[in-house]
Amino acid sequence: DMKVTQMPRYLIKRMGENVLLECGQDMSHETMYWYRQDPGLGLQLIYISYDVDSNSEGDIPKGYRVSRKKREHFSLILDSAKTNQTSVYFCASSLGHQDTQYFGPGTRLLVL
Amino acid sequence: GDSVTQTEGLVTVTEGLPVKLNCTYQTTYLTIAFFWYVQYLNEAPQVLLRSSTDNKRTEHQGFHATLHKSSSSFHLQKSSAQLSDSALYYCALPDSGYNKLTFGKGTVLLVSP
Numbered sequence: 297d298m299k300v301t302q303m304p305r306y307l308i309k310r311m312g313e314n315v316l317l318e319c320g321q322d323m324s325h326e327t328m329y330w331y332r333q334d335p336g337l338g339l340q341l342i343y344i345s346y347d348v349d350s351n352s353e354g355d356i357p358k359g360y361r362v363s364r365k366k367r368e369h370f371s372l373i374l375d376s377a378k379t380n381q382t383s384v385y386f387c388a389s390s391l392g393h394q395d396t397q398y399f400g401p402g403t404r405l406l407v408l
Numbered sequence: 409g410d411s412v413t414q415t416e417g418l419v420t421v422t423e424g425l426p427v428k429l430n431c432t433y434q435t436t437y438l439t440i441a442f443f444w445y446v447q448y449l450n451e452a453p454q455v456l457l458r459s460s461t462d463n464k465r466t467e468h469q470g471f472h473a474t475l476h477k478s479s480s481s482f483h484l485q486k487s488s489a490q491l492s493d494s495a496l497y498y499c500a501l502p503d504s505g506y507n508k509l510t511f512g513k514g515t516v517l518l519v520s521p
């Protein structure tokens with residue numbers, strides 16, 4: 297059963313706190329992604345990971361960093377969260393960039 | 409750079425009538441796959457259609473799309489819209505410069521009774 301999981305599903309943080317969003321997949325996909333979704337802006341790519349310790353910036357990497365130490369696990373870190381990072385964050389995985397991306401259920405992050 | 413354009417932010421249609429969501433693109437890739445993703449309220453995006461063959465109709469869940477490389481288009485259509493089709497639809501294609509998908513801004517489809 298192909299699945300992408302995300303934890304936590306909902307998170308409230310205060311401005312300046314650190315945030316860790318976790319993503320897992322059971323499909324042995326090499327490529328994983330982090331997106332954020334805001335009304336009217338669609339899906340914006342934050343980071344791509346091509347495999348363990350092989351990560352590249354996406355379109356909006358500022359304020360974020362990632363970690364991938366195992367192929368099935370990809371983390372998004374917000375050091376000192378800002379209120380404008382309030383959003384819905386989606387993780388996705390795929391075999392390659394021309395292949396179907398499978399999305400996790402999303403994490404709703406509110407930064408106060 | 410590569411781009412995907414979805415001209416309508418919102419499309420409203422009455423149940424049972426046909427619907428068309430527009431998608432045009434610019435890319436330097438010669439051989440690529442095109443996608444339509446659908447996102448229902450409070451859910452994750454999921455793939456609806458995928459096509460890489462020029463002028464071939466692809467169908468799934470009652471929706472269909474035909475890739476037309478001559479006009480750089482991959483419009484999504486359905487002959488009879490259902491209430492359950494109300495969702496956010498994204499058109500996407502692989503970026504020729506980077507190992508990622510380029511998504512359009514999305515079109516919200518609202519089907520009314």
